[in-house]
Amino acid sequence: MKITVMTADEQFITLDVDPEESVENVKALLEVETRVSLQQQQLLFNGKEMRNAERLSSVGVRDNDLVMMVLHTSAPSSRAPTNDLSFHPDGSAINPGAFQQHVRRDSDMMAQLLQRDPALAQAILGSDLNGLQNLLRERHQQRLELRRQQEEEMALMYADPFDVESQKKIEAAIRQKGIDENWAAALEYNPEAFARVIMLYVDMEVNGVPLKAFVDSGAQSTIISKSCAERCGLLRLLDQRYKGIAHGVGQTEILGRIHVAPIKIGNIFYPCSFMVLDAPNMEFLFGLDMLRKHQCIIDLKENVLRVGGGEVSVPFLQEKDIPTHFLDESRYSKQGSLGPGSLPESSGAKEKNDNMPTGSRSSGTTLSDPTRGPEFEAKIAKLVDLGFGREAVIQALSLFNGNEEQAAGFLFGG
Known part of the structure; x- marks a missing residue:
């Protein structure tokens, strides 16, 4: 199930958790997300504090419920020092070795990571601290992007329904959501469409x-x-x-x-x-x-x-x-x-x-060159928006005679 946690600085974090998850494990997940130590967290549901040993289902937390997080300013520190477990603004750990050992010792947190983020779990279990730091930075950027999208969605929910610019943004968000869902469905049900096609x-x-x-x-x-x-x-x-x-x-x-x-x-x-x-x-x-x-x-x-x-x-x-x-x-x-x-x-x-x-x-028919015209430029723009370089996009489109789907499959598969 999914729950939303409102942090002390009024940020919203969505967690995917099991109904039988302990409150302590939820705090451990929040520690990774917010950099607030488990001992400093106090989780409230319907105004009542949830204790570490309690299960989410036993305190009445259900799918899509809202949980509040407040801070204990004088909480004792029984684990590694806070400086060793804190993070740089870019999301990397100040002391990656201490962070790695801290997470390794927490079997529940490791189990959660192995299930929900195997790449990060393997980096923590490995010996490449530089790779771990890069992955932490990447996850930090992903969280920032997700938070930005959530903030934009919240802003659109309360936007003036008669404002033309707001309506354009809502329309673009709905269209993008449809594209993302279509892309996810293709990955699940038609993954071969993204692979390179071998000629005959x-x-x-x-x-x-x-x-x-x-x-x-x-x-x-x-x-x-x-x-x-x-x-x-x-x-x-x-x-x-x-x-x-x-x-x-x-x-x-x-x-x-x-x-x-x-x-x-x-x-x-x-x-x-x-x-x-x-x-x-x-x-x-x-x-x-x-x-x-x-x-x-x-x-x-x-x-x-x-x-x-x-x-x-x-x-x-x-x-x-x-x-x-x-x-x-x-x-x-x-x-x-x-x-x-x-x-x-x-x-x-x-x-x-x-x-x-x-x-x-020869009586062969002469066709137009597919590498010219506004239609070809529009295809380039769409594929560049997916994160590919312009030169690579032009080469892929030229290779497949301007076929946008085949060019995208070649780029994804390359």
């Missing part, structure tokens, strides 16, 4: 050379890098009349086109054509043109790629089987070149085919 890769052979192929149904064309094409012995077939520039998160040069070459998926060979890009961060991308030509099915239930309407099925690779440099999306976005998720058509890439012969120009 399969094993293929291109002209007899084994590769890890990135499967992207959002990319208009199947793409191979210059270095990969050279390794596969295909550069001799490069048609340079199809040169151009592909624009996406950044831009990269289209060196030309290889009109047909054999790829092996499973145990069957298929003809395939490629655009050749000067993209060192990507080897081979199996795009929508070949996915449609060979009637491929991306089966996420069985986690396989089915080719030829199902005549061949190859499993998508697990993260451990994918080269680490393929998974380094942040490096891709920093390089400003086309990496996974940022290729033609799916990310607004366009081809400039001014050097192509008449009748051979």
Whole structure:
């Protein structure tokens, strides 16, 4: 149950306690919160003093009840000296060693901490006093923030209902509460939404050379890098009349086109054509043109790629089987070149085919650049408000083609 304690300096502290908790243990929790020693505290409920040995339920304290705390100015000190257990204004202990030993000796307080704040309990049981001090400062800041929010909520409760600014603040508080509840529900029921999504890769052979192929149904064309094409012995077939520039998160040069070459998926060979890009961060991308030509099915239930309407099925690779440099999306976005998720058509890439012969120009649709405009800036502002750096937010949004939810999941999971 939750009880609210009004301290001697008229501050309100909310405690989550068991109905059978002893009054002495409640005082111990208040000692941590208020820095007022247990011996100096006197707790009153309905005007009557509650004794240390009594249980909250036995004195009639129920959920959401208010308890008053007053001070005994002449209380004896049977524990460590007050100076050793007092705190600096930033929340750190003046004598962290004495504070640590004081809490360790109190088995009831340690039991409470292990249940309600395991991180602080482990710091007290450990030997890193600097880590304990940092954690105490962090908890102090959290209490100050909570107290500030409570004060703002109390002020809004008594605000003039006809005051426009007060109503705006109330509306913002209600909206933020809804967002916080939605975020907490997502953490509990849909935690995978905050994890990094691993792209889809399969094993293929291109002209007899084994590769890890990135499967992207959002990319208009199947793409191979210059270095990969050279390794596969295909550069001799490069048609340079199809040169151009592909624009996406950044831009990269289209060196030309290889009109047909054999790829092996499973145990069957298929003809395939490629655009050749000067993209060192990507080897081979199996795009929508070949996915449609060979009637491929991306089966996420069985986690396989089915080719030829199902005549061949190859499993998508697990993260451990994918080269680490393929998974380094942040490096891709920093390089400003086309990496996974940022290729033609799916990310607004366009081809400039001014050097192509008449009748051979690409008919791909040109989309707007997602890294421009007020909508993109609004997404940046929302993610920056969650505590991420602006540069990291821009990179994440660019990586996921402006998708705010996927960018947030990447940042939380990073």
